[in-house]
Amino acid sequence: MKIAYFDCFAGAGGDMIAAAMLDAGLGAEFLKAQLATLGLKNLDIKLTKTSRAGLQAMTFVPVVGEQQQHRNLEQITEIISQSKISEQAKKTAITIFTKLAQAEAVVHNKDPQDICFHEIGAIDSIVDIVSASIGLEAIGVEKVYCSALSVGGGTVKCAHGLLPVPAPATAELLKGIPIIGGPIQSELLTPTAAAILTTIVEKFCPLPAMKIETIGYGAGSLQSEEFPNVLRLILGQTVTPDLENADSVCLLETNTDDISGELLGFITENLFESGALDVFTTPIYMKQNRPAVQISVICKIEDVQRLERVIFEQGLTFGIRKQILQRSKLARNFVTVQTGFGKIKIKTGSLDGKVVNAKPEFSDCRLAATKHNVSVKTVLDAAITAYQKDER
Known part of the structure; x- marks a missing residue:
């Protein structure tokens, strides 16, 4: 192109x-x-x-x-x-x-x-x-x-x-x-x-x-x-064949050695609610071998200031590192399959028009598992089987 x-x-x-x-x-x-x-x-x-x-x-x-x-x-x-x-x-x-x-x-x-x-x-x-x-x-x-x-x-x-x-x-x-x-x-x-x-x-x-x-x-x-x-x-x-499905995102990172597990969970929820695409933590060691946590946030460039504010307002750090990254994405779509536990949405990823990845939506599977009193894995497997059958 x-x-x-x-x-x-x-x-x-x-x-x-x-x-x-x-x-x-x-x-x-x-x-x-x-x-x-x-x-x-x-x-x-x-x-x-x-x-x-x-x-x-x-x-x-x-x-x-x-x-x-x-x-x-x-x-x-x-x-x-x-x-x-x-x-x-x-x-x-x-x-x-x-x-x-x-x-x-x-x-x-x-x-x-x-x-x-x-x-x-x-x-x-x-x-x-x-x-x-x-x-x-x-x-x-x-x-x-x-x-x-x-x-x-x-x-x-x-x-x-x-x-x-x-x-x-x-x-x-x-x-x-x-x-x-x-x-x-x-x-x-x-x-x-x-x-x-x-x-x-x-x-x-x-x-x-x-x-x-x-x-x-x-x-x-x-x-x-x-x-x-x-x-x-x-x-x-x-x-690459799918440059039109590439974009730029921002990676925010900060290190903290004085955060509790409860507060870390609270911050993570707030970041997702504020528009973060992904949030993950990595155990690290800081100066004087102090155990600490590195908080990493992937977000849209236009959401950077809002997400930085979420981190700063909790008093976790005096500074945040950030860098712009290029991200390649498969062309995404959603289809719905019928299983013995009800309808489940499947997210698909395509490359050059061919589906190369398919994954059931976990929230749908969790609700169906709770309703029918079965394991989530049972519903996940049923959804994949139904999808593969529909594709044949």
């Missing part, structure tokens, strides 16, 4: 995204022909190979004959809808602009349809967004991944005055998205790029396992000998 990974170590702009796609193999003449159907007067695209801190990259600069003007969402939607680009590209571009309008509406307390785009509504930004939408489909990737987004720092001068970085509309778009401040005091992530990436990216995560085929670099406008203001786009093939 072909995938794309946007490495935003230096942030991103709409022009950088389009440039990276072109540098990675998107046909320039094809893109220009598609953009010509937008009906914008005397539109041309200037592509140049340049260098940022010694790193070769491509610049993408729309050149237009008509005067820049402010447009609302309805007008932009009309421009895109009447074009001859594919329906999928139209849908993607309109979704991106709708996100922008909604973000601006929240910031300015207006209806999205009443938002008059300033920098965002300019011709070059329309071209950036439509180019990214066309390119995404043309390069033929099935899934898009992205690093955490570097946003920069300091302030940026906008149509509404001097604003903090990330700009309010950008910050609104980035809710729930992993971001990183810096590495310089300047705006590195534009609202346009934030809207594009939060629309097309399926998962923000470390670089996934892949066989690299092509790399493209899109150059930004900042010039620095110490800092390459570029966006890197990596295209390649997955190395």
Whole structure:
């Protein structure tokens, strides 16, 4: 499966995204022909190979004959809808602009349809967004991944005055998205790029396992000998058949030498109730050969702060270690089988469409065992037998 990974170590702009796609193999003449159907007067695209801190990259600069003007969402939607680009590209571009309008509406307390785009509504930004939408489909990737987004720092001068970085509309778009401040005091992530990436990216995560085929670099406008203001786009093939069933999780660990068995059980229950995927303990020896327990918690990245609070509030430790792990999963499904003890759910795991693991749900088996006054193992065995019979 072909995938794309946007490495935003230096942030991103709409022009950088389009440039990276072109540098990675998107046909320039094809893109220009598609953009010509937008009906914008005397539109041309200037592509140049340049260098940022010694790193070769491509610049993408729309050149237009008509005067820049402010447009609302309805007008932009009309421009895109009447074009001859594919329906999928139209849908993607309109979704991106709708996100922008909604973000601006929240910031300015207006209806999205009443938002008059300033920098965002300019011709070059329309071209950036439509180019990214066309390119995404043309390069033929099935899934898009992205690093955490570097946003920069300091302030940026906008149509509404001097604003903090990330700009309010950008910050609104980035809710729930992993971001990183810096590495310089300047705006590195534009609202346009934030809207594009939060629309097309399926998962923000470390670089996934892949066989690299092509790399493209899109150059930004900042010039620095110490800092390459570029966006890197990596295209390649997955190395496992079920990468779509892989994700990233966080491992939290802490050591404690003054916890009772009762409190450990209480903490474990609280962690599960608070969203932990798994909790386990390991006997260890600490300094001066003191017997202790290492508490390990596997959780979703978005649940880290909540689960850390559960641990800290019990006064168990002064610190928690954490690391991001990649997890591969079988495609999961549930089926129900009929046994002599009633209906039991079976969880199955598939690889390349073939079931390679099947396990009865313990809670169902326990209830059936209690009801019929038999051992849980008896019900488990009956469920597996019924499942195997149904599969034949």
